[in-house]
Amino acid sequence: MGSRPYGRRLVWGAAALLVAGAAVPAAASASRPGGAADVSALSAGHGAKKAKNVILLIGDGMGDSEITLARDYTVGAAGRLNMDAFPLTGAYTTYSVDRYGKPDYVTDSAASGTGWATGQKTVNGRISKSPGTDKPMTTILELAQRNGLATGSVTTAELTDATPAVLASHATDRSCQGPADMKACPADTIAKGGPGSIAEQSVNHKVDVLLGGGRARFDQKITEGPYRGMTVTEQARKLGYQVVTDGKSLQGARPGRPVLGLFAPGNVPVEWTGKPAAQGGTDPQRCVTGNPERAAGTPSLEAQTRKALQLLERKQKGSGDRKKGFFLQVEGASIDKRDHAADPCGQIGETASLDRAVKVARAYAAEHPDTLVVTTADHAHTSQIVPLEANPPGLSSTLITNEGQPLKVNYSTNTPGASQEHTGTQVRIAAQGPQAEHVLGVTDQTQLFTTIRTALSLR
Numbered sequence: 001m002g003s004r005p006y007g008r009r010l011v012w013g014a015a016a017l018l019v020a021g022a023a024v025p026a027a028a029s030a031s032r033p034g035g036a037a038d039v040s041a042l043s044a045g046h047g048a049k050k051a052k053n054v055i056l057l058i059g060d061g062m063g064d065s066e067i068t069l070a071r072d073y074t075v076g077a078a079g080r081l082n083m084d085a086f087p088l089t090g091a092y093t094t095y096s097v098d099r100y101g102k103p104d105y106v107t108d109s110a111a112s113g114t115g116w117a118t119g120q121k122t123v124n125g126r127i128s129k130s131p132g133t134d135k136p137m138t139t140i141l142e143l144a145q146r147n148g149l150a151t152g153s154v155t156t157a158e159l160t161d162a163t164p165a166v167l168a169s170h171a172t173d174r175s176c177q178g179p180a181d182m183k184a185c186p187a188d189t190i191a192k193g194g195p196g197s198i199a200e201q202s203v204n205h206k207v208d209v210l211l212g213g214g215r216a217r218f219d220q221k222i223t224e225g226p227y228r229g230m231t232v233t234e235q236a237r238k239l240g241y242q243v244v245t246d247g248k249s250l251q252g253a254r255p256g257r258p259v260l261g262l263f264a265p266g267n268v269p270v271e272w273t274g275k276p277a278a279q280g281g282t283d284p285q286r287c288v289t290g291n292p293e294r295a296a297g298t299p300s301l302e303a304q305t306r307k308a309l310q311l312l313e314r315k316q317k318g319s320g321d322r323k324k325g326f327f328l329q330v331e332g333a334s335i336d337k338r339d340h341a342a343d344p345c346g347q348i349g350e351t352a353s354l355d356r357a358v359k360v361a362r363a364y365a366a367e368h369p370d371t372l373v374v375t376t377a378d379h380a381h382t383s384q385i386v387p388l389e390a391n392p393p394g395l396s397s398t399l400i401t402n403e404g405q406p407l408k409v410n411y412s413t414n415t416p417g418a419s420q421e422h423t424g425t426q427v428r429i430a431a432q433g434p435q436a437e438h439v440l441g442v443t444d445q446t447q448l449f450t451t452i453r454t455a456l457s458l459r
């Protein structure tokens with residue numbers, strides 16, 4: 001990443017004009033010099049162009065602070081990450097709602113995911129079900145399947161965690177991850193005529209590629225319904241899944257049957273480690289680019305993304321739907337989790353890991369220009385870059401970046417010792433490819449659903 005040229009410094013207004021110049025007659029952009037008008041002109045110019053594939057990369061908790069921290073540490077303040085290279089960038093709002101539909105200004109990943117996955121807002125903790133009435137809402141993955149597209153979901157969290165869950169399940173509460181975890185979802189149990197836990201629903205959806213952590217959830221025994229007595233993993237095999245548990249067996253997975261990859265009992269252990277932030281700060285530290293808790297042979301998010309793309313593309317080529325493409329979601333989940341834990345090195349390492357997956361996605365799109373690639377976050381988070389001389393409350397750490405400079409990061413959204421919190425600020429959304437212009441300006445995350453649906457012409 002360090003060898004990337006640093007010359008690309010388009011503010012988005014300039015980027016919009018640049019693209020406007022290429023997409024619409026010069027007179028149109030010249031006669032409408034305002035941001036909003038330019039955006040509508042752009043949409044009109046691009047409206048007919050459809051995407052065959054969509055790759056959506058979500059940095060969980062990856063607000064502007066988290067992106068800037070990862071940039072400063074890895075490629076330097078004047079450097080640019082892969083995710084900084086998208087031609088079109090906008091901002092989007094992420095608030096959730098209460099049961100009456102009134103704003104709740106700080107979302108969690110469940111309500112946020114429901115927003116981008118269904119186009120509708122819900123209450124914190126809920127998985128693709130409505131806020132007051134708790135009714136299932138159709139997801140973009142379900143629409144993609146109905147329209148004959150291949151589908152995939154890749155995450156560094158448990159596959160039953162909120163972000164992957166919103167695509168292929170509907171649950172009253174995000175905690176209902178395995179058959180033994182159904183306490184908060186009485187209406188969703190199979191005995192009550194519901195669809196069962198998030199793990200069971202995910203494999204019942206026959207998503208073509210499911211890669212992540214959470215093996216222990218899938219090893220829980222099913223106690224109700226036609227698969228009673230089996231584990232969810234056994235149910236998956238019965239449904240035709242190839243089950244893989246490390247990088248080597250993942251590489252051996254073949255198109256033709258769906259793939260369930262479970263690379264850790266819980267969340268996939270993070271790539272980097274270091275000292276957590278502390279009250280009064282830490283000694284200056286360099287992050288350790290390794291983690292003894294990460295089993296040898298655990299595939300990187302980048303490797304998983306590359307394999308998922310290969311499997312999805314081959315699946316379509318081998319079927320009668322060869323003209324149809326795919327929808328793939330890739331989540332860097334532990335940016336959020338290490339932010340909660342005030343662990344700057346863990347957080348930066350996971351952001352860098354997602355950024356390498358972005359590189360894979362952009363390389364695929366370079367070869368397949370009918371691919372819309374979108375990178376965004378589900379909500380903002382706690383970390384802040386503060387002056388070295390500041391003495392902020394809460395937890396701080398000083399890092400020595402790759403360019404040799406000290407950088408101070410602070411976590412003060414909750415009492416030291418408690419989990420640090422999400423924040424309610426808007427986050428970045430960036431894109432390239434057919435209909436990427438829909439991310440321009442200030443949008444709401446529910447509009448991402450419409451952007452993807454429209455780009456893929458899903459009915």
Ligand SMILES: [Zn+2]
Pocket residue numbers: 061109336337340422
């Ligand atoms: Zn979180």
